[in-house]
Amino acid sequence: MTTAPTGPEPTTTTAAEPHPDKARPSGERRLLAGLMSNSIALYAIYGAVPAVLLANLVADVDPDSKSTSLGIISAVGAFGAMLANPIAGALSDRTHGRFGRRAPWMAGGALLGGLSLIALGAGNSLLWIGVAWALTQIFLNGLQAPLTAVIPDRTPEDRRGVFSSAAGLAQMLGAVAGTAVAAGFADALGLGFAVFGVLVIVGTAIFLLLNREPAAAPQAEPFRWKTFLAGFWVSPRRHPDFAWAFLGRFLLVLGYYCVSSYQLYILDDYLGLGRDRANDLVPLLSVAMLPGMIAMIVVSGPWSDRAGRRKPFVVGSSVGMAVSLALPLLLRSEASMFAYSIVCGCAFGMYMAVDTALMTQVLPRPDDAAKDMGVLNIANALPQALAPAVAAAVIAALGGYSALFVSGIVLVLLGALSILPIRTVR
Template sequence: MQGPVTEPTEGPPPPSALPDIPTEPAVSQVVTGRPLRRMMACAAPAHLSVALVWGAVPSILLALQIQRTVGEGAKVGSLALVTTVGAIVAMVAQPVAGAVSDRTRSRFGRRTPWIVAGALTGGTALIVMGFSRSVPAVLAAWCFVHIGYNFAMGPLSAVMPDRVPSAQRGKYAAVLGLGSMGGSLLGQTLGAVLEDHITLAYVLLASFSITAVSVFVLVNPDRSNRDVPREPFRVAELVRGLLPHPRKHPDFFWVFVGRLCTYQSYFLVLGYKLYILQDYIGLGDEAISRVPALAGAGVAGILPSTLVCGPLSDRLGRRKPFVVASAALVGCAMLVPLAVPTMGGMLTMAFLVGLGFGCFQGVDTALISQVLPSRDSFARDLGVVNIAAALPQALAPAVAAAVVLGPGGYQALFPAAAAFGVLGAVAVLRVRSVR
């Protein structure tokens, strides 16, 4: 079984000499061959189903729901309030979900109970949100959506370091990337198509996510772990671990920063695209009908880069060049609408960002799996690093609102997003233990 690829003659010592960098789980659950292919086939729709929620709701359905509830004058501030509080909830829920699942002992394993319970909770809250008619009610339901789906996705993300061989993680990450990014972009299209049927959209999203996640755990059952010793749950240790330690685990810290900055670059603009199309590009009421075109341009970039880059990083035994280049491309592409403030400029940006983010999604997850601090707490550590993905998605409208309402207006969004992308690339360059 091949471990992570490292420099053969120079640079840092191999991961086997670094006790804080795991290669495979302490208790082996690794699958290969047909079971691994079956797990990949089920993982893609499971991740896609939850990504549909994050693609359709914050930037389209929630934005429209808030706009129709409070009116044009208060839409920006109200959306910022709901997404900011939701982001705080997500930031806490991810690592807590991981820590709890790491310590769970059951006949269904440590991940399955939380994956299923999380999807049921998130889906139910999403349906309740569809029937909410005030900002406080929407806010409360949105918080439970975050709690539920983060409790599902934290343990679901831990399946890769739990059960996928290191040498196959680029391919597996590419499958997850296709599911996640495809779901995000298809969610935008779904949100636009069902703009006049928001409650129906929420019901459909909830039903699909519960179904896809249930299929994954049923077809790929985890083994019982009731005989595995349980580590004590220490709240103080969990609080200290909410953010990666730059000295104890520097590589884990830098991949966290790289993901945080790259996702912030991506969602700062694309998470606010409806209002950008309405007000910056000047499409007004026509903006909602153009969202599917943006999603299509993004898919055209994402598909080839994700399919090629993940497996190619496995073949070459290198992760960093792909992640660095893709983060930089995401950032630089954000400047296109600043120079060309038209629908054509937005479509060009969406395609280039798709190329970059598809590669990033296809390789960064594999890179992260090789720098996790502990073999015994994969889900907790992935929950921590997933904060770097969840937080920008939820906070983007709030950050964008602060920028747009400032003196720079919409024009300031694009250089701000570009700066975050470049910072993400620089952060990944600091990783030492993985090529």
């Protein structure tokens, strides 16, 4: 495969222009099914490894300091993933050849990520585990970035709600299924890592074989590192819709995870239930979220296609999330936490279904879709990493968990307001 440079940034937004390779495909259902299955395989790893397989492996190697060691290893892996996603996307944007722009990176990312997972399962030291997990994260994001670009590359705008819903559903199903399956390998960790490594390799291979990508013609300009690196900066002045979308996603995700990451402590300290009861309730609250989340993921994307609108759904989901956060603030009880979970599940499901579709319509250049989607993914990954620290600061500085709920409400509503100035999407 060969890469070519990023060209100079245009002065106008061209997100509505059709990509040269894009048409309403005769194999749309095959593309949709392949995208879902490949995404489920990828997100199964994200669900299985950090919470189950990696946690158990670290506990076996370093039982006395397992919490600290897992935190450091996870942070290093998350940092690598956050950098790898936009870089891999940008390189795929510049790739040309008879296999297309995305396929070589997807194949390479899946193969190397799968092999890194298998190597991770053989880890017998913290250094081995840390390096192997960082490489796994980097390579899997080399798969994820071009996989995400399949939607803006190969689907028309009036069908992106359907594909966005499918991506959101696959993300949730993969994470849940991965966690459940991984629990069965708690006593055979090496085999568990190998199973998920093979799964992502096979899943990606099937997707690529059934959904052949058109050959990509080379670009005229020679590769220049300065131009390539400068392409990661998207000017808010020249592309305000992209900047507003980034800010809206960042604020909403930060508001959501600031509260959800402290759920155990909220039940224990804020409601005064005690640690044992709090531990019993956490999985029940997660289950309470699922029905509404699944229903809204399935319904909202196609509904936004029919309506020809994205912004009302994203704004509505933000307002719904604010309402859910107000319930335990106004009434301290187990019932209010279950009400929070149900309402928040519906709101977050609507957001997951439509957010990706909206993001694909504010991209500055169709030819830079994977890079720009990778940059937007920072607005999803970074607040998740920052949320525990922000929540701790709010609780310490502003007077406890009531302040945390208020801060969450303010953040998600600011996220909604950030979507309103976007002009190229209704």
